[in-house]
Amino acid sequence: MTELSLGAARQILDSQPFSGLVGARITEFGDGDAVLEVDVREELTQQNGFLHGGVVSYAADNALTFAAGTTLGPAVLTGGFSIQYVRPASGRTLIARASVVHTGRRQAVVRCDLYTADDTGTETLCAVAQGTVLSARPT
Structure with a gap:
């Protein structure tokens, strides 16, 4: 496990212009x-007033990588993911709530x-995603 904090994660997110x-x-x-x-x-x-699928996909991608960063460290990249709306x-x-299912030495x-x-705070499931996140640490 890494020792990254919520504050450090927020700084990383804030450094991403698209975020x-x-x-x-x-x-x-x-x-x-x-x-x-x-x-x-x-x-x-x-056009129909729903949140754009690209925004939903963005949220999945970033949540996946941040969750993996808690186990692999801050230098991570998405290896790939699938999403079902x-x-x-x-x-x-x-x-977007992401949880690591498995972590190895170089991927999660x-x-x-x-x-x-x-x-009112009532939540409705709109999509599920699963992906592989890779460590970008030099070998």
């Missing part, structure tokens, strides 16, 4: 888990469940 553009924030980080949130706003939606994402906040397998929360 700033969508307004992402990390609310939990440590022990193989990470939670990333994005407030739903009109400019992040598609369960239902259209609508609500107030997108919540991570699962992410994505929910939208409405104004």
